[in-house]
Amino acid sequence: MKMALLFPGQASQYVGMGKDLFANVARARELFDIANDIMATDLTRICFEGPADELKQTRYTQPAIFVHSVIVAELLDFETVAAAGHSLGEYSALVIAGALTFEDGMRLVKKRGELMQEAGTRSPGTMAAVIGADAALVEEACAEASSAGIVQPANFNSPGQIVISGSLDGIDRAMEVLKEKGVRIVKKLPVSGAFHSPLMQYAQDELGAVLDGTPIRDARFPVYTNVTATPVTSADDIRSNLLLQVTSPVLWERSMENMIADGVERFVEAGPGNVLQGLLKRINADLPCVAVGSLEELRNIE
Numbered sequence: 681m682k683m684a685l686l687f688p689g690q691a692s693q694y695v696g697m698g699k700d701l702f703a704n705v706a707r708a709r710e711l712f713d714i715a716n717d718i719m720a721t722d723l724t725r726i727c728f729e730g731p732a733d734e735l736k737q738t739r740y741t742q743p744a745i746f747v748h749s750v751i752v753a754e755l756l757d758f759e760t761v762a763a764a765g766h767s768l769g770e771y772s773a774l775v776i777a778g779a780l781t782f783e784d785g786m787r788l789v790k791k792r793g794e795l796m797q798e799a800g801t802r803s804p805g806t807m808a809a810v811i812g813a814d815a816a817l818v819e820e821a822c823a824e825a826s827s828a829g830i831v832q833p834a835n836f837n838s839p840g841q842i843v844i845s846g847s848l849d850g851i852d853r854a855m856e857v858l859k860e861k862g863v864r865i866v867k868k869l870p871v872s873g874a875f876h877s878p879l880m881q882y883a884q885d886e887l888g889a890v891l892d893g894t895p896i897r898d899a900r901f902p903v904y905t906n907v908t909a910t911p912v913t914s915a916d917d918i919r920s921n922l923l924l925q926v927t928s929p930v931l932w933e934r935s936m937e938n939m940i941a942d943g944v945e946r947f948v949e950a951g952p953g954n955v956l957q958g959l960l961k962r963i964n965a966d967l968p969c970v971a972v973g974s975l976e977e978l979r980n981i982e
Contacts, residue, residue: 684762684944685776686960686969687749687769689930690875692953693741695730698748700975701755702728708751711782715747718786723747738800738872742768742793743786748973749951750775750782755978762911762944764904764935766956767835767876768792770925776950777899779918784894788922791890795883796926800873802882807834807845807874808855811865818842821857828853834876835930838962843869845877876929884926891919909934911942936963948972948981 701708702724712724726735727744735741749765749772765773768789775785810818815836822831822844829850835843844854851874855866874880896919902911905921909931912918936959947969949956954971961969972981 681945682761682943683758683946683948684764684939685753685756685760685773686947686949686956687753687763687765687772687776688745688949688951688953688955689765689767689769690738690741690745690871691869692951692955693735693745694952695728695732695735697727697744697952697973698724698751699728701748701751704975705751705755707754711747711751714783715743715786718783719743719790736870738797739790739793742789742796745769745952746772746785746789750785752972752978753950756948756950756972756981758948760901762902762904762939762942764932764939765906766932767906767925767930769951770903770906770922772951773903774896774899774918774922777901777903779897779899779903779915780894788887788890788894792883792887792926795886796875796880797872799880799883800871803847803874803879805830805845805847805874805877805879806851807843807869807871808851809865809867809869810842810844810858810863811867812840813842813858813861813863814840815842817861817863818844818858821861821863822846822854825850825854825857830874830878832877833929834874836933837930838933838959841959841962845874845879847874847879876925876927878927880927884923887926888923891923904935904939906930906932906935909938911938932959933963936960940964940967
């Protein structure tokens with residue numbers, strides 16, 4: 681059975697994440713120690729003890745999820761034919777696919793988190809979840825609301841679940857337009873910036889210089905990228921997609937459809953939470969997907 685790994689993005693974090701792995705697995709301690717050194721802060725304390733308000737700061741959230749996800753994936757004893765990661769999760773996927781070393785991935789994620797948090801301060805914005813509307817309607821609403829400010833679809837997560845991103849005024853107007861069009865559930869998200877929108881351009885520009893100085897190799901197996909929803913293995917394509925990803929929509933639903941069309945028969949979500957497992961059920965309920973984030977779940981997976 682062809683198995684693919686899925687890696688979660690921001691908002692999957694929780695206080696206590698990875699603590700059981702750190703206590704029982706030498707490799708987990710090793711990777712957390714490397715992460716602490718690169719972060720120049722006690723990331724383990726933030727992961728294990730919180731408080732939640734500190735853990736949900738973008739500059740800590742992204743490295744925390746990245747470390748946890750890589751540890752879990754390394755401990756899985758499966759042959760992987762493909763991988764995909766939701767936004768930040770794409771970095772975890774690329775480490776497991778051999779395109780990035782853990783250390784280089786950690787440095788990139790550290791910088792990405794800092795830059796995205798900084799971009800959110802420089803160009804304030806927010807995001808909102810739209811439930812029960814198709815892509816065409818959401819895109820139409822964003823176009824109508826654009827006179828009030830920047831706003832665009834940011835995450836095409838699953839049928840009927842799309843996230844929009846943009847300026848404060850742009851999001852407010854888009855929410856009004858969507859409700860006028862009959863969409864019943866439109867909810868602002870507790871985020872520190874307008875991720876995957878043009879308001880992240882500062883972060884994209886600054887990250888480009890860091891990516892240029894980071895060694896990237898061809899991946900051992902295909903990674904389906906957020907930007908194109910297609911499988912990529914070449915180092916050049918990986919580098920360009922990681923850069924474009926910062927301001928581009930996450931084409932998650934299409935990525936999953938393409939993986940299934942290409943023969944993937946089983947999915948494992950590696951890392952904190954089970955958000956991607958839930959999205960896959962809405963995209964295609966026929967394919968098995970198990971979420972693995974704890975030592976107990978690793979021991980029980982078949």
